[in-house]
Amino acid sequence: MPVWGKAAAGEKVAVEFRGQKGATTASADGRWIVFLEKLAASTQGADLTVAGKNTLVVHDVVVGEVWLCSGQSNMEFTVDARPGTWQSNSRTANAAAEIAAANFPLIRHVRIEHTVAEAPADTVKTGGWEPASPRPWRLHGGGIFFCARCFSKLGVPVGVIHSSWGGTPVESWMSPAALASDPRFKIVTERWQQNVAAYAANKAAFDAALAVWTRAETAAKSEAAPKAKAAKSKQVAETPYAAWLKKNPRPRAPRGPGDP
Secondary structure (H helix, E strand, O other), rough: OOEEOOOOOOEEEEEEEEEEEEEEEEEOOOOEEEEEEOOOEEEEEEEEEEOOOOOEEEEEEEEEEEEEEEEEEHHHEEEOOOOOOHHHHHOOOOOHHHOOOEEEEEEEEEEEEOOOOOOOOOOOOOOOEEEEEEEEEOHHHHHHHHHHHHHHHHHOOEEEEEEEEOOHHHHOOOOOHHHOOOOOHHHHHHHHHHHHHHHHHHHHHHHHHHHHHHHHHHHHHHHHHHHHHHHOOOOOOHHHHHHHHOOOOOOOOOOOOOOO
16 A cells, blocks of 8 residues: 655655554655555544654545546536536436435545646645535536445445546547657647637637627526526426526637646
């Protein structure tokens, strides 16, 4: 079981978890890794301690499955997608009931924030690890149902790393080495160069279109408000604003610098 991190060059680092201890010395670039013996799955949380010049303690660490869930919008949709939002067309069936029943303290998830990186990164931005419970339930639908099935079948804790980004082309997720591995992928580089060259003009057109759309959206919200109240009283599934939004999607920003 690997435990790794960064420290000062040459710093001695000791790791302790569930009665096991390991130690190493950080390399010249500060990287270190300690391998503990593999552990059986455990639902009882324990402290993981890493000690060097300072001491870090991670509490309530369980042992079980860990999965990386990634992809585009169909993987990014959360269970609590509300009507009128961009996710409403893919809302989970019986979402309210699913959320109310979601009490899985042994399913832990962490959401990786959207960040463009031109090279592999050692760290990522997250909101921290959370248990899958009814409180602000940001876990994506695909992930929670998959993990719940794993948990029910295996009876072991399940950790899920949610790293998805709707609307991203597959080449966004490919390394430069992968893109260079086949001459047919040359079009990816060529298309990107065209996007960058046309970005200024496309951005100006997008800004103008967005301004028009924003004014129309404001008018649609104002007009839909009394209708929405009446629709709610009749238990109509789709609000007037949601219907307008479906017919008038927000203009999409052009590809360019900082875009995945």
